Amino acid sequence: MKKKKYYFLVSLLFTIALLYGSNNNLEPSIQLKSIDVLPALTSTKVILTADSPLPISKAFFDQTLPSTLIVNLPQVKSVPAPPKLESPQGIINQIALRKNSQGDFKLFIDLNQKVPYTIINNQQKTTIEFLKLNSQLNLEEINKKISSVDTHSLASLQNLSLKEEGNSLIIQVQTKGQFLPFVFALDNPLRLVVDLYNTHLNRPPLNLAVGKWGIKKIRLAQFQVNNPFTISRLVFDLEGPKFFTLDTKEKGLTITFPSNQVEEAPPAPLPKEEKEELLPASDQKTASPFPGSSPPIPKKETSPPERKVTSQPISTEAPPPSSTQEEQFRPKTIAQPQQQYTGEIISLKFKDADLRDVVLYLADFAGLNVVFDPGVKGTVTVDLEDVPWDQALDLVLKINKMGKTIEGNVLRIAPINVLTEEQKQAQKLAESKELAGPVLVKTFTLSYSKAADVQALLSTKLSERGEIIIDNRTNTLIITDVQDRMELIEKLISVFDTPTPQVSIEARIVEATSTFIRNLGIQWGWRGIADPYYGNQTSLEFPNKINVDGALVPQGIVTKGIGGPLGGYAINLPAPAFSTAVGLSLGNVLDTFRLDMALSALERSGSGRIISTPTVTAQNNQEAQIIQGRQIPVQTVANFTVTTRYVNAALELKATPQITAEGTIIMYIEIQNNAADFANLVNGIPPIITQSARTSVMVPDGGTAVIGGIYRTEDSITREKVPFFHKIPILGNLFKSFARTKQNRELLIFITPRIIK
Numbered sequence: 001m002k003k004k005k006y007y008f009l010v011s012l013l014f015t016i017a018l019l020y021g022s023n024n025n026l027e028p029s030i031q032l033k034s035i036d037v038l039p040a041l042t043s044t045k046v047i048l049t050a051d052s053p054l055p056i057s058k059a060f061f062d063q064t065l066p067s068t069l070i071v072n073l074p075q076v077k078s079v080p081a082p083p084k085l086e087s088p089q090g091i092i093n094q095i096a097l098r099k100n101s102q103g104d105f106k107l108f109i110d111l112n113q114k115v116p117y118t119i120i121n122n123q124q125k126t127t128i129e130f131l132k133l134n135s136q137l138n139l140e141e142i143n144k145k146i147s148s149v150d151t152h153s154l155a156s157l158q159n160l161s162l163k164e165e166g167n168s169l170i171i172q173v174q175t176k177g178q179f180l181p182f183v184f185a186l187d188n189p190l191r192l193v194v195d196l197y198n199t200h201l202n203r204p205p206l207n208l209a210v211g212k213w214g215i216k217k218i219r220l221a222q223f224q225v226n227n228p229f230t231i232s233r234l235v236f237d238l239e240g241p242k243f244f245t246l247d248t249k250e251k252g253l254t255i256t257f258p259s260n261q262v263e264e265a266p267p268a269p270l271p272k273e274e275k276e277e278l279l280p281a282s283d284q285k286t287a288s289p290f291p292g293s294s295p296p297i298p299k300k301e302t303s304p305p306e307r308k309v310t311s312q313p314i315s316t317e318a319p320p321p322s323s324t325q326e327e328q329f330r331p332k333t334i335a336q337p338q339q340q341y342t343g344e345i346i347s348l349k350f351k352d353a354d355l356r357d358v359v360l361y362l363a364d365f366a367g368l369n370v371v372f373d374p375g376v377k378g379t380v381t382v383d384l385e386d387v388p389w390d391q392a393l394d395l396v397l398k399i400n401k402m403g404k405t406i407e408g409n410v411l412r413i414a415p416i417n418v419l420t421e422e423q424k425q426a427q428k429l430a431e432s433k434e435l436a437g438p439v440l441v442k443t444f445t446l447s448y449s450k451a452a453d454v455q456a457l458l459s460t461k462l463s464e465r466g467e468i469i470i471d472n473r474t475n476t477l478i479i480t481d482v483q484d485r486m487e488l489i490e491k492l493i494s495v496f497d498t499p500t501p502q503v504s505i506e507a508r509i510v511e512a513t514s515t516f517i518r519n520l521g522i523q524w525g526w527r528g529i530a531d532p533y534y535g536n537q538t539s540l541e542f543p544n545k546i547n548v549d550g551a552l553v554p555q556g557i558v559t560k561g562i563g564g565p566l567g568g569y570a571i572n573l574p575a576p577a578f579s580t581a582v583g584l585s586l587g588n589v590l591d592t593f594r595l596d597m598a599l600s601a602l603e604r605s606g607s608g609r610i611i612s613t614p615t616v617t618a619q620n621n622q623e624a625q626i627i628q629g630r631q632i633p634v635q636t637v638a639n640f641t642v643t644t645r646y647v648n649a650a651l652e653l654k655a656t657p658q659i660t661a662e663g664t665i666i667m668y669i670e671i672q673n674n675a676a677d678f679a680n681l682v683n684g685i686p687p688i689i690t691q692s693a694r695t696s697v698m699v700p701d702g703g704t705a706v707i708g709g710i711y712r713t714e715d716s717i718t719r720e721k722v723p724f725f726h727k728i729p730i731l732g733n734l735f736k737s738f739a740r741t742k743q744n745r746e747l748l749i750f751i752t753p754r755i756i757k
Contacts, residue, residue, distance in 0.1 A: 044090030519575035525551030
């Protein structure tokens with residue numbers, strides 16, 4: 001009985017444990033009801049509506065999908081069909097959902113380009129907002145928003161503090177009074193800008209280098225005063241697109257940047273701030289759920305208004321920087337570029353203002369300290385709208401013949417002649433230090449270039465104490481020079497000593513010939529005799545006998561064509577060449593009258609094709625040559641001296657390839673296809689039949705081009721006739737012969753280059 005109670009108790013406890021454990025493992029199932037895309041002037045929003053708040057755990061740009069934001073949606077078990085975007089909505093191309101092996105969903109948002117973004121949670125709606133780059137603020141929108149703010153009493157920005165908390169950087173801005181924030185993004189370089197309208201900066205400007213969390217530096221200054229608004233501007237110079245949160249409060253705002261870098265050790269602390277340890281981002285690979293397409297370029301638009309952002313445990317990650325490969329055709333700087341201004345936009349309007357006051361105003365805007373030389377003086381009258389502050393500074397200095405130097409965060413203003421003289425003295429000092437410094441000796445064994453060629457290129461970069469010695473046996477440069485020049489020489493050698501690409505060049509020479517010959521000829525003659533011997537003499541005393549002979553060719557003339565029964569023909573017009581002949585001989589019983597006739601004829605046609613394919617491989621910008629054939633000795637006699645020289649009667653290809661940055665190939669080509677004509681010797685030496693082409697052509701890699709062609713047609717007709725008699729109708733054909741020769745010759749030269757990978 002005790003055993004039964006014991007077993008029952010154990011079974012009951014085991015069942016309770018199973019039920020308790022299964023209940024603990026149950027996770028709430030969230031249903032995602034809709035996904036909406038709302039493009040606006042300054043940003044594009046993706047709004048996720050669910051039956052309960054979405055616990056988003058991670059959002060990141062993946063390395064394999066660099067312009068696609070991936071958002072993890074844990075506990076979401078039911079989703080609607082994503083909206084089908086026939087054309088880009090704002091900066092969003094497409095949206096897709098994918099379910100993983102654990103049954104959770106991931107949201108893929110394909111963008112035109114990577115931009116800063118934030119995630120805003122509000123009960124059942126979660127908004128993912130993407131800022132547009134180079135957006136311009138909409139004055140109408142600003143006027144509507146600013147109407148709700150008391151512009152008669154300016155808010156004051158009293159302090160800005162930074163702190164590291166967990167794996168995030170938190171920037172807190174303390175204000176007093178009512179203000180209106182606008183957030184937008186600029187590129188070249190990438191910056192996140194927070195403009196606080198109706199706010200006066202009541203603290204010194206800030207210019208703080210960070211170097212962590214994907215933030216290069218943070219700047220705070222008074223952007224403009226009553227033009228028409230008073231604006232304090234907070235700028236974050238970013239290394240790349242980042243996730244951020246912005247929380248607007250009654251006495252200021254808070255901006256948070258989570259970590260997005262993978263580091264092996266904790267980073268260095270912020271200046272005058274606390275320490276932090278960065279958590280490594282997960283290395284997640286995801287296949288693209290979108291079909292391949294080229295995203296359009298986003299248009300310039302405006303920035304978003306203020307918003308309330310609640311914090312969520314969202315981790316971000318960015319793809320590691322892509323490894324830069326040495327590109328052979330990468331442009332090299334050979335001259336100083338034009339001045340590029342990247343300062344914040346400012347508007348100035350002064351009349352006869354003191355130069356020092358204007359410079360102090362610009363320096364205060366940029367967060368710089370200022371030092372004036374005693375010779376600085378002048379006045380400024382300007383009316384500038386929306387120009388970078390550094391360009392405005394250069395303009396006001398230029399009109400007063402002044403110059404500037406910036407060392408760290410100190411701006412120095414001095415007359416141009418003073419700065420020029422200082423630069424000359426500094427250059428002389430640098431040269432003297434260089435000549436007085438220690439001399440280094442280094443050896444560089446070259447792999448792909450000849451030491452003599454590199455020496456000629458480096459000789460102009462040596463200092464007065466520099467020297468280069470070549471060891472041809474090992475292809476080594478022994479360089480002696482000061483440290484500064486040695487660093488430059490090492491960089492140049494790394495550029496010069498690189499493998500040269502090779503090109504395989506295949507030429508194809510096609511010769512096609514066709515001939516047609518048709519010859520027709522006729523030979524005929526006759527003989528008539530009236531003689532008492534045959535009993536057919538005439539009845540006249542004179543002439544009593546007659547002998548008419550039109551059959552025998554007179555002796556001494558070579559008979560052409562075929563010979564007749566009597567040795568020849570009176571009408572002797574045979575075909576010039578014939579393969580067929582028919583003879584006919586007619587006579588009476590006594591053979592006193594005889595008629596002989598022969599017909600000769602020939603028709604011949606033929607075609608032929610010769611294909612020559614020389615192939616040669618050459619390095620880039622190096623000539624290659626290949627020859628196949630024979631050489632004909634030609635002797636000349638001069639001053640009783642016999643000189644023999646050899647002339648090529650061969651197939652010859654010379655080519656010099658040049659690979660362009662686009663992957664095409666420019667070739668300088670010379671092709672010769674010469675042959676000896678032994679049928680027409682001149683003093684025992686055959687003439688040379690020449691076929692050649694010389695040209696420069698650009699062909700795609702692996703493409704084929706026709707670089708030359710010759711088409712020649714010969715058509716000749718020869719007729720031999722007996723004067724006057726050939727004009728007799730019908731019977732005139734017995735007094736003429738016909739011969740026709742037609743010959744076609746065609747030459748085509750093809751070229752096909754291929755870059756050897």
